[in-house]
Amino acid sequence: MTADAMLDNPIANDASTQTLAIILAAGRGSRMQSDRPKVLLPALGRPLVAHVIDALLTAGIQKIVLVVGYQQELVKTELKGYSNLTFVTQQEQLGTGHAVQMCDTQLKQHSGPVIVVTGDSPLIQPQSIKSLLAEFHAIQASCILGSLHHDDPTGLGRIVRDRQGTFTKIVEHKDATEPQKNITEVNMSTYVFDSGHLQWSLEKLQSNNAQTEYYLTDCPSILKQAGYVVEALPVLKSCESLSVNTLEQLQLVEQEMQQLGY
Secondary structure, eight states, X not given: OOHHHHHHOHHHHHHGGGOEEEEEOOOOOGGGSOSSOGGGSEETTEEHHHHHHHXXXXXXXXXXXXXXXXXXXXXXXXXXXXXXXXXXEOOSOOOHHHHHHTTHHHHHTOOSEEXXXXXXXXXXXXXXXXXXXXXXXXXXXXXXXXXXXXXXXXTSOEEEEOTTSOEEEEEOGGGOOHHHHTOOEEEEEEEEEEHHHHHHHHHHOOOOSTTOOOOTTHHHHHHHHTTOOEEEEOOOOGGGGOOOSSHHHHHHHHHHHHHHTO
């Protein structure tokens, strides 16, 4: 099914109203040279995370959970204009998987798809969200990963596929073999999960890595190994590869936003 066909599918579009969104926004962003939470730094005069929330709302998603931590009261205050936000606290920064684990109550109350995105990716596009949700329903997936082909994938997690072109796993750059480093398809931390399968895979996460953290990137592989349908869909646009980790990247994001007419 093409992206245009998926967007024209009324069943898929209606499904967006039954979707729960989780935005990961608990970190400080120490490289940003600011005491403010990174997600509150302005891009064209508005907080980074506000652009993410707006994209989700434009895609038709009404149930949004924001995982907060560093200066959480400030984040809540600055986003009080959004009436449909639920805030969940991640007291310790133990990884992206741990952040989603903090949403256990919301996940148990939800039976539809769950989209997980980061709060520092303000160029996420509503059309990409709709495409991922439509494909999720079309193939009855356990998990769909949003990916894209990047001219310079250095530092990004690679999408590893088998000879048939089917997703097998995500390999982080530091763990990639030399052939894997030549892969241009990369993971952009944009996921759609079946709620029940997400909860099950979160329970299987382990922190046996150098950072002793629980990584959400392990969940697709856990589900794949258990026999569930997991696929990576390279529908994200090049602008969506721009997240904000440094002041220089923030400037690039603002330049791109101006070109796109934000």
